[in-house]
Amino acid sequence: MIKNKIIDEIQKRKCGISLEKFIDICLFDNEGYYETSNPLGRSGDFITSPEISQLFGEILGLYIHSLWHDKYKEKFNLIELGPGNGTLLIDILRITKPLVNFHNLLNIHLIEKNIYLVNKQKQNLQLSKFDNINIKWHDDFINIDQRPSIIYANEFFDCLPIRQFIKEDNNWYEKNVNFNKKTKFFFYQHSLVNNDKILNKLAKYKKNNIVELSEHRENFFRKICDFVSKSSGSIIIIDYGYSEFLKKFTLQSVFNHRPSNLLDNVGKQDITSLVDFNTLVDIAKNYNFNVDVFCNQKEFLLANGILERKNKITKNCTIEQKKTIEDDCDRLVNEKQMGSFFKFLILSSNGTTN
Numbered sequence: 290m291i292k293n294k295i296i297d298e299i300q301k302r303k304c305g306i307s308l309e310k311f312i313d314i315c316l317f318d319n320e321g322y323y324e325t326s327n328p329l330g331r332s333g334d335f336i337t338s339p340e341i342s343q344l345f346g347e348i349l350g351l352y353i354h355s356l357w358h359d360k361y362k363e364k365f366n367l368i369e370l371g372p373g374n375g376t377l378l379i380d381i382l383r384i385t386k387p388l389v390n391f392h393n394l395l396n397i398h399l400i401e402k403n404i405y406l407v408n409k410q411k412q413n414l415q416l417s418k419f420d421n422i423n424i425k426w427h428d429d430f431i432n433i434d435q436r437p438s439i440i441y442a443n444e445f446f447d448c449l450p451i452r453q454f455i456k457e458d459n460n461w462y463e464k465n466v467n468f469n470k471k472t473k474f475f476f477y478q479h480s481l482v483n484n485d486k487i488l489n490k491l492a493k494y495k496k497n498n499i500v501e502l503s504e505h506r507e508n509f510f511r512k513i514c515d516f517v518s519k520s521s522g523s524i525i526i527i528d529y530g531y532s533e534f535l536k537k538f539t540l541q542s543v544f545n546h547r548p549s550n551l552l553d554n555v556g557k558q559d560i561t562s563l564v565d566f567n568t569l570v571d572i573a574k575n576y577n578f579n580v581d582v583f584c585n586q587k588e589f590l591l592a593n594g595i596l597e598r599k600n601k602i603t604k605n606c607t608i609e610q611k612k613t614i615e616d617d618c619d620r621l622v623n624e625k626q627m628g629s630f631f632k633f634l635i636l637s638s639n640g641t642t643n
C-alpha cells in the first residue's frame with residue numbers, strides 16, 4: 290500500500306520527510322495518482338485549457354508555426370512535456386496541416402510518464418488521422434536526437450513536487466510530513482534547516498517569511514535548457530504561477546473535484562502548486578536564452594488572434610454552438626477565470642553553444 294511506503298520512508302528519518310518526497314510518492318509512485326488514473330478532462334479532477342476549447346491549441350499552433358518559420362525553417366523536433374489526452378497536440382497538428390512543409394519537417398517527441406495517458410494519446414492521435422507524422426514516446430527527457438527543437442508544456446511544471454520553508458526569528462524551518470502511530474494520521478512538523486546548500490538558496494529571499502523551492506522543477510527545466518542550448522530552439526512554458534513576492538503558500542490538492550486536505554487520500558488526489566517563473570527565467574539567463582514573451586494567458590491569446598479565430602469558427606454555427614464556443618473562449622481569457630492566473634513564458638536560445 291502506498292500509505293505504508295510513505296510510513297517506511299518517514300521511519301528512516303528523525304524529523305519526517307520533506308513535502309517534496311511526500312508529494313513525489315503520492316503522485317509518481319507506481320501506485321500514485323499520475324501512474325494509475327486519468328485525471329484530465331471534464332470528468333476528471335480538473336480541466337486544462339486545451340480540454341476547454343480547441344481555440345487554445347489552434348492559437349498556440351499558429352504561434353509555433355510562425356516561430357519555426359522565422360527562426361528555424363528546417364527539420365526540427367516538436368517536443369511536448371506531459372501531453373495529457375493529446376488534445377493540445379491534435380489541435381496544433383490540425384491547424385498547421387495546410388501550412389507548407391511544416392508537417393514534413395516535423396519529428397514529434399512526447400514525454401509522458403503515465404501509461405494510461407500514453408495509450409489515450411495513441412488512440413486519440415489515431416482517430417485524428419494525420420498522415421506521415423513521426424511520433425516517439427519517452428518517459429524522460431533523454432534519447433532525443435539533437436536538432437533545432439521547439440519544446441512546449443501546458444500545466445506540466447505545476448505538478449512537480451515542492452518544499453516549503455518558513456522564517457521565524459531569523460531561522461528557517463522546513464515544513465515536513467510525519468506520521469502519528471497512535472492516531473494513524475500524517476501531520477506537519479517544522480524542522481530547523483541546517484543544510485548549507487538550502488540555506489544559501491533561502492538567503493536570496495531576504496524579504497520573504499515563506500518560500501517554496503522545487504528541485505524537481507529546477508532540475509527538469511535545466512535538462513531542457515541543456516538540450517536546447519546544444520542545438521538551438523525555443524521553450525514555451527504555460528502554467529499557473531507567479532513572478533512576484535510569495536504572500537501565501539500555494540500547494541493545493543483536489544479530490545473528486547473538491548479542494549481537499551493534502552495529507553488525506555494518499556495517491557488518489559491531484560496535488561499542484563504555482564510555478565515560480567522568476568526561478569525559471571534566472572536559470573534560462575544562465576544559458577544566455579532570450580525571453581521572447583512573458584505575459585498572462587489573456588494577453589498572449591488576444592495578441593495572437595483568439596477573438597478573430599473564434600469569430601471565424603462561429604460563423605456557421607447554431608446559436609447554442611456559438612454560445613458554448615464563446616463561453617469557453619471567455620473562460621480562457623477572462624481575468625477572473627484563467628486569463629491572468631496562467632502565464633506564458635517563451636524563451637529562445639541564441640544559437641549553438643557547442
Ligand SMILES: C[S@@+](CC[C@H](N)C(=O)[O-])C[C@H]1O[C@@H](n2cnc3c(N)ncnc32)[C@H](O)[C@@H]1O
Pocket residue numbers: 323329337338339340370371372373374377400401402403406428429442443444445448449
Ligand atoms: C496536469 S496534466 C496536463 C496535461 C496536458 N498538458 C493538458 O494541458 O491537458 C500533467 C501531465 O504531465 C504528465 N507528467 C507529470 N509529471 C511528469 C513527469 N515527471 N514526466 C513525464 N510526464 C509527467 C502527466 O501524466 C500529465 O500528462
